[in-house]
Amino acid sequence: MKQAHFREKIARVVIWAAALLVMAVLGAVVVYILYKGLPMLSWEFLTQIPRDMGRAGGISSTIVGTLLLTLVAVAIAIPFGIGTAFYLAEYTRENIVTRIIRFSAESLAGIPSIVYGLFGFIFFVIMLKLRWNILSGALTMAFMILPTMIRTAEEAIRAVPQSYREVSFSLGGTKWQTIARAVFPSALRGIANGVILSVGRCIAETAAVMLTAGSALRMPASLLSPTRTMAVHFYMLATEGISMPNAYGTAALLVILIFLINVVANMLVNRFVGKKESR
Amino acid sequence: MQPKMVINHLEFYYTKKQALFDLCLEVPENKILALIGPAGSGITTALRALNRLYELTPGARAAGEVLLDGKNIHDGDVSVTRLRRRVGMVFDVPTPLPMSIIDNVTYGPRLQGSAKKSKKALAALAEQALTQATLWDEVKDRLNTPAMSLSGGQQQRLCIARVLALRPEVILLDRPCSGLDPISTAKIEDSLTKLKQEFTIVIAPHNVQQAGRVADRVAFLLSGRLIEEGRTAEVFANPRDERTSDYITGRFG
Numbered sequence: 001m002k003q004a005h006f007r008e009k010i011a012r013v014v015i016w017a018a019a020l021l022v023m024a025v026l027g028a029v030v031v032y033i034l035y036k037g038l039p040m041l042s043w044e045f046l047t048q049i050p051r052d053m054g055r056a057g058g059i060s061s062t063i064v065g066t067l068l069l070t071l072v073a074v075a076i077a078i079p080f081g082i083g084t085a086f087y088l089a090e091y092t093r094e095n096i097v098t099r100i101i102r103f104s105a106e107s108l109a110g111i112p113s114i115v116y117g118l119f120g121f122i123f124f125v126i127m128l129k130l131r132w133n134i135l136s137g138a139l140t141m142a143f144m145i146l147p148t149m150i151r152t153a154e155e156a157i158r159a160v161p162q163s164y165r166e167v168s169f170s171l172g173g174t175k176w177q178t179i180a181r182a183v184f185p186s187a188l189r190g191i192a193n194g195v196i197l198s199v200g201r202c203i204a205e206t207a208a209v210m211l212t213a214g215s216a217l218r219m220p221a222s223l224l225s226p227t228r229t230m231a232v233h234f235y236m237l238a239t240e241g242i243s244m245p246n247a248y249g250t251a252a253l254l255v256i257l258i259f260l261i262n263v264v265a266n267m268l269v270n271r272f273v274g275k276k277e278s279r
Numbered sequence: 280m281q282p283k284m285v286i287n288h289l290e291f292y293y294t295k296k297q298a299l300f301d302l303c304l305e306v307p308e309n310k311i312l313a314l315i316g317p318a319g320s321g322i323t324t325a326l327r328a329l330n331r332l333y334e335l336t337p338g339a340r341a342a343g344e345v346l347l348d349g350k351n352i353h354d355g356d357v358s359v360t361r362l363r364r365r366v367g368m369v370f371d372v373p374t375p376l377p378m379s380i381i382d383n384v385t386y387g388p389r390l391q392g393s394a395k396k397s398k399k400a401l402a403a404l405a406e407q408a409l410t411q412a413t414l415w416d417e418v419k420d421r422l423n424t425p426a427m428s429l430s431g432g433q434q435q436r437l438c439i440a441r442v443l444a445l446r447p448e449v450i451l452l453d454r455p456c457s458g459l460d461p462i463s464t465a466k467i468e469d470s471l472t473k474l475k476q477e478f479t480i481v482i483a484p485h486n487v488q489q490a491g492r493v494a495d496r497v498a499f500l501l502s503g504r505l506i507e508e509g510r511t512a513e514v515f516a517n518p519r520d521e522r523t524s525d526y527i528t529g530r531f532g
Contacts, residue, residue: 161374163370163372163374164374164376164377166335166370166374167370167374167376167386167438167441168376168386169335170363170367170368170370171363171367171386171387171442171445172361172363172364172387172445174360177390182376
């Protein structure tokens with residue numbers, strides 16, 4: 001009995017220590033970046049395009065490029081990702097096909113992003129002659145985030161209680177009505193989490209984007225313009241020794257942007273789902 | 280009077296395991312038929328065979344006839360969605376959908392796209408259904424609150440109302456009072472005896488006593504076979520089969 005009590009205490013200490021350590025490291029990174037980068041943020045920094053390779057001016061074109069690329073990538077991936085997830089979770093039983101799809105998706109999730117970049121470069125940029133632009137980058141990123149999206153959405157759909165489906169069917173619902181009205185609203189929160197995760201990956205990606213969207217500093221005029229995303233810009237500024245202060249400014253804005261997107265997305269989901277559920 | 284539903288030589292299988300053996304049973308109109316028997320006797324299976332809900336279970340299949348008003352529900356020209364609107368079902372645990380009370384009640388009617396009903400008609404339908412399920416007075420001021428906020432007994436009456444809103448002909452209840460307190464149980468039993476004037480009811484009661492209180496006829500199933508069927512009072516007073524008498528008197532099950 002005494003020993004059990006002792007172990008309980010040790011477990012508590014270890015678990016708390018692990019959590020605290022993670023929080024501390026995360027906090028340190030964020031605080032350091034904001035400390036270095038926040039002073040750089042100004043109206044000019046946000047609204048002017050980079051001059052002199054990024055030594056001067058702002059980063060407005062990279063912000064626009066990042067947002068456009070992310071938006072297009074996610075917009076392409078959502079229908080395929082969620083569609084595949086519903087196919088796997090609702091429309092088939094476990095068989096060789098579902099196992100192949102799931103195995104492929106899981107393998108794809110583990111491939112380094114530079115490989116996606118190379119694929120995007122060879123396939124979209126060269127073979128399809130799309131050249132370096134936002135569209136090529138977005139298509140490549142769509143491929144890259146698809147596995148995450150499929151897996152999170154499938155898990156969310158599978159987590160919906162079977163009784164919801166039975167009730168809907170027993171009330172004369174068709175398969176589609178059941179999925180659209182009884183399953184989807186309950187899975188929405190989990191699906192949205194996967195989408196938010198994917199948005200974060202698009203915003204943060206460097207290697208794959210550099211190889212497919214280019215690194216132009218001009219303000220993009222359309223989806224067929226090459227662009228440099230914030231993450232790529234940050235990488236160039238830092239590795240080429242162009243301007244560390246501007247690199248930190250970009251990094252700080254990246255952190256803030258991801259934070260804002262998380263907050264806004266969660267608010268939207270809560271507004272949509274919260275009304276229907278009791279919590 | 281012609282029975283509402285007739286089960287003819289129904290054999291039922293889950294993959295390889297047989298759950299019902301040559302089941303023949305009549306469901307009389309505007310009566311309450313109770314299917315009793317120990318766990319694993321095939322009662323839930325028999326209920327799910329009446330609205331083809333078993334088809335959701337992988338590997339489940341039925342052979343034999345189930346007639347609704349003389350028409351085999353397994354015929355190719357029978358619409359399964361229409362069948363399930365005619366033969367509604369209440370489950371053993373309350374299963375409100377994660378939406379408001381009113382949306383739960385009108386879920387079924389709203390699915391019928393062609394006969395799009397006005398908001399007013401839906402509201403009237405909901406009031407009627409909730410009243411019949413003896414829940415209206417308790418929820419009429421908070422129809423837009425989440426159904427999950429109701430108590431267990433209220434949730435189950437909501438589920439009954441949800442079925443009633445379909446205006447079905449037959450209502451299947453699979454141990455609708457398991458896990459409910461005696462007062463909620465009494466309320467549900469009370470509404471059932473009123474509902475039989477309008478609907479045909481098949482219930483799997485959660486114990487023998489409940490069958491005695493609500494059912495006009497009882498059918499005793501054991502290991503997937505029908506042992507005995509008859510008027511409740513007769514079966515309870517004078518069971519023909521020894522196993523029936525053992526079960527009713529509580530010697531097993």
